[in-house]
Amino acid sequence: MNWIIREVRILTPSGEIEGDAWIREGRWAAVGQVPDSARGLTIEGKGRYLLPGLIDTHVHFRDLGLSHKGTFYTESRAAVAGGVTTAFDMPNTSPPTTTLRRWEEKMHYVSQRSWTNYALYFGATEHNLPEIRLLDPHRVPGVKVFLASSTGDLLVTDEAYVRQLMKESPVRLVFHSEKESLIRAAHAQWAEVEWETMPDLHTRLRPPEACIESTRWLLREATDSSVPVHILHITTGEEVQLLRHRPASVSAETCPIYLQWSSEDFSTYKHLLKCNPALKSSADREMLWQGLIEGTLEVVGTDHAPHLWTEKMRPYPEAPSGAPAHGYLLPWLWTMGRARGLSLSFWVEKMVYAPVRIWRIKERGAIQEGNWADGVLFAPEEETPVPAPLAPQHYSRVAWSPLSGFTLQGRVKAVWVNGQLSFYNGYFHGAPAGQPVVFG
Template sequence: MPSTLIKSATVVNEGQQFVADILIKDGIIDRIDSQIDSHADQEINAEGLYLLPGMIDDQVHFREPGLTHKGDLYTESRAAVAGGITSFMEMPNTVPNTLTQELLEEKYQLAAQKSLANYSFYMGASNDNLDEVLKTDIRNVCGVKVFMGSSTGNMLVDNPNTLENLFSQSPTLIATHCEDEATIKSNLEHYKQLLGENITVKFHPKIRNTEACYLSSSFAVELAKKNGTRLHILHISTEKETHLFNNVLPLAQKRITAEACVHHLWFSDEDYETKGNNIKWNPAIKTAEDREGILKAVLDGRIDVIATDHAPHTIEEKAKPYLEAPSGGPLVQHALPALLEMHKKGKITLEQIAEKTAHNVAICFQIEKRGFIREGYFADLVLADLNSPWTVTKENLLYKCKWSPFEDTTFSATIKHTFVSGNLAYSNSSLIEKSMGMRMTFAR
């Protein structure tokens, strides 16, 4: 592996900004200093650029195996690296669902061959696979995913005894999708009686409403407190839910943590009129008040990490009527640029972006030697030019699905270079596909 010397970067790390040189050897940050004169195989002049730890996305759906017409590990990891995401954790609602250790390991083998970014995969839970869940290797698997709301195939976990057993016996972190299924079904039936089949996407946040989210999230918190579970609640979408979490304990001591997603921090229900099904996600994007409440909780420490919930579907699938169109959308190529745009607007600092997208993810999941710009850590790094505007167009999309809810948006910041485990994987709008990412490991 070639060595690299990054010169005169403005480093954003652990609450500080400072100008420094970074020497990378054998995939590791070998040295950080005000001036390094050592020879390296390649040298990058980073004067005026900001160096952040690569984003670790703890929630993506890369669709492989079984749904590869939407995306796959190769295409979506390329998009992620171009967007400054150096590591991802992928969900088990592929086809077949990842409900056995054998199927889980098959995904790791695929990623070793195809993923440009570092990777981990969740073990999936169902109503009847507890024995398989208990076999999970906590050092080599990011966590166990529990869908406490509708999902693909056999992944809705709604049996009270199963939930009790999972929360009391899980060998590692449980990550949950929390929406109350009974509430959603009741709301949907109400709007069908009112409007028939003519329901449009503007009713999505009314069907999958605050009550549905809060009932499920509060139940998960109750179960976790009762059983001492290490619980991580994904994609908080309501202001009300943010009050379930505290910012009193240091993150490393928290047993219950939470995640916000970029789309819930960027869009509101006012955008359904122009974006339509392209911003149909589960949980639903809700009011501007919810959006601001989620951001407040991110900033004050009640919500610990920011992720994408990247979940691509084809243009044809999203163009179907509301009741038929699937939920989810592509985000990994544009998440960090969107957060940097929020920084420019004064909504979040660069230090907070590094904390919520890298430092805290590493702490939450106990990831080994990633998430920080430190000597001895893997060189997962992103160099960004904060004053290099560009516009999202179909022509510059890397997603397999070839659409984005951010199309026609102009971002002020450009990702210039991305290092994945020390390899320069993206540079000046070009992907460098000489090396694959690494499997993440966990200090548990």
């Protein structure tokens, strides 16, 4: 199916233009001016933006093995509803994606089920370097290294081994940067405290110093690394300061949850905001915004990590870490950014152009002739109400969001993935159209 989107404000790498866009055989065939000979179904775009589909380089879609929390089908579909057209999935599944065989099996499984384009990270253990050496840089976005334990049982604490990875990995290393020993020490220190009396206990058990010391160490080691290093979910102001002097081979991310909330919100939200690393102070949150705006933090990834509502309602120690981010992403970003005077282009830089540049994603991203037509039609003046927990209107399988009760600004009207209309006016269309991402 071919499409013509008429009279729309198109966000391109060289700025905003008002005009038409033509999708032919899955790709952008004309942008700005469409030839008279163009044929396709027409969608009116007046008053709306046409922007490139967001690229989320950090998701947990839970397949394989944790499908009660979500599957590639359900979570990639929720992602599309929020304006995401490409997702990179993490390996801490059950079993984890730590062998070439499991990685290939997962790629095969996902290929028929993903509404977004997809790429799968590989997980580092302290023993699988021989397999890491064989990873294909055109197909694998990176090796995930957990320097501290989180969901799942992947953990690498041997510093010499990390140095070896920094010499030998054929693909980018992406780090969960917290220092395990400091987390253990904090657990010993706060062991006697009842969580009911201390709403921000999670921030004390996973304290800022654990992040800061780990990132300080990583930046020092990365100076000699021949492999590019990406640091996930930055949460502290001090890490932003450290990152201002980062080596050129290092990039860094923060996530919407850390931009929206702080540890002061635990008393209201309880374990719904329990995630790793923990939320930090509101002063830290301000520094994250500053880091994003000045470009020290180049990428926003969601860390979409669904858990069942019943799991999150358990007492503190048993409530799992992580929260869903998908279903409402673009309105959420737009609403947060607008309050700070940021335009839609700001988020396109953080969630499209920066990922394309850092990961050297081929033929995707910018709305320009020849690229795959991954695009979002967005109505900035409409609203997106987020349903109550467990309401049937949620997109994510777990059917809750920490945003429940919010009325977000802006509304995703239509989403094309590889030129296929996948979402229109609140409904999903057709079949999953995602393709594997190719890296240059």
